[in-house]
Amino acid sequence: xxxxxxxxxxxxxxxxxxxxxxxxxxxxxxxxxxxxxxxxxxxxxxxxxxxxxxxxxxxxxxxxxxxxxxxxxxxxxxxxxxxxxxxxxxxxxxxxxxxxxxxxxxxxxxxxxxxxxxxxxxxxxxxxxxxxxxxxxxxxxxxxxxxxxxxxxxxxxxxxxxxxxxxxxxxxxxxxxxxxxxxxxxxxxxxxxxxxxxxxxxxxxxxxxxxxxxxxxxxxxxxxxxxxxxxxxxxxxxxxxxxxxxxxxxxxxxxxxxxxxxxxxxxxxxxxxxxxxxxxxxxxxxxxxxxxxxxxxxxxxxxxxxxxxxxxxxxxxxxxxxxxxxxxxxxxxxxxxxxxxxxx
Numbered sequence: 001x002x003x004x005x006x007x008x009x010x011x012x013x014x015x016x017x018x019x020x021x022x023x024x025x026x027x028x029x030x031x032x033x034x035x036x037x038x039x040x041x042x043x044x045x046x047x048x049x050x051x052x053x054x055x056x057x058x059x060x061x062x063x064x065x066x067x068x069x070x071x072x073x074x075x076x077x078x079x080x081x082x083x084x085x086x087x088x089x090x091x092x093x094x095x096x097x098x099x100x101x102x103x104x105x106x107x108x109x110x111x112x113x114x115x116x117x118x119x120x121x122x123x124x125x126x127x128x129x130x131x132x133x134x135x136x137x138x139x140x141x142x143x144x145x146x147x148x149x150x151x152x153x154x155x156x157x158x159x160x161x162x163x164x165x166x167x168x169x170x171x172x173x174x175x176x177x178x179x180x181x182x183x184x185x186x187x188x189x190x191x192x193x194x195x196x197x198x199x200x201x202x203x204x205x206x207x208x209x210x211x212x213x214x215x216x217x218x219x220x221x222x223x224x225x226x227x228x229x230x231x232x233x234x235x236x237x238x239x240x241x242x243x244x245x246x247x248x249x250x251x252x253x254x255x256x257x258x259x260x261x262x263x264x265x266x267x268x269x270x271x272x273x274x275x276x277x278x279x280x281x282x283x284x285x286x287x288x289x290x291x292x293x294x295x296x297x298x299x300x301x302x303x304x305x306x307x308x309x310x311x312x313x314x315x316x317x318x319x320x321x322x323x324x325x326x327x328x329x330x331x332x333x334x335x336x337x338x339x340x341x342x343x344x
């Protein structure tokens with residue numbers, strides 16, 4: 001038998017094996033189903049870890065295929081910038097509408113009216129900003145104004161790049177107005193409060209580490225949803241203070257149109273977000289101390305969610321877009337306050 005005659009069947013066999021291998025890979029890919037990337041804010045990782053497991057099970061039961069969900073977490077404004085700069089998020093789940101507005105306006109990745117696509121302005125859960133203090137509250141901190149007192153050290157995430165820090169800013173400012181202070185007096189109070197910040201961390205979880213693990217500061221301004229996690233991870237050496245007034249923090253979600261249309265994942269991405277309003281998802285949210293939209297579940301977990309006086313960004317600032325322009329754009333009020341605080 002000639003060498004060429006031997007090679008011919010061998011090549012045929014290799015070709016057949018290659019075709020089988022390719023078919024196998026294609027088959028595996030098909031069975032695996034879609035893969036989603038959820039780009040989210042810093043302190044939501046535990047909630048979405050549990051939610052993803054529930055959704056993956058739901059998708060398998062209703063669609064008969066597997067699905068995978070990957071997560072990216074960080075300061076919310078930094079996350080929004082990453083998406084604008086090319087991070088291919090199928091969905092974003094943020095803690096303020098302003099960051100998704102930026103993705104729509106600057107990135108042109110979804111329409112400006114994205115919030116109308118889902119109920120509750122596309123925010124399946126809410127929270128509020130509270131003050132965590134050392135056990136026994138040795139410094140007698142009862143409200144936002146106390147964080148501006150001399151001798152108080154308070155840990156706050158950077159309001160320029162984190163939703164957590166930005167909510168602290170608007171909560172303290174709005175509470176001052178609710179207490180009868182003028183905008184000038186509110187500004188002065190925030191300047192004193194920020195002068196008491198030893199370090200502006202780049203995310204809510206980093207601020208938690210600074211306060212709870214590194215033992216820096218007399219108080220930590222953070223989301224209500226973070227309190228139980230801090231106590232579970234670092235022990236019960238902390239008390240939570242609910243100020244007289246605080247901010248309603250809504251956690252909006254959105255599909256990133258240009259990404260899902262490019263990847264062919266729109267149906268999966270839309271289903272992933274819609275399921276956040278299901279009873280199962282709302283129950284998971286409540287267990288993570290996120291306030292559910294479900295009135296029944298909010299009542300069920302009433303002991304975990306004390307009634308507090310809340311105002312909205314729309315009420316106090318005319319909406320996130322105006323708040324961004326007036327307070328958080330480069331050179332605006334927040335920058336001016338931070339610069340003055342550094343000189344204090």
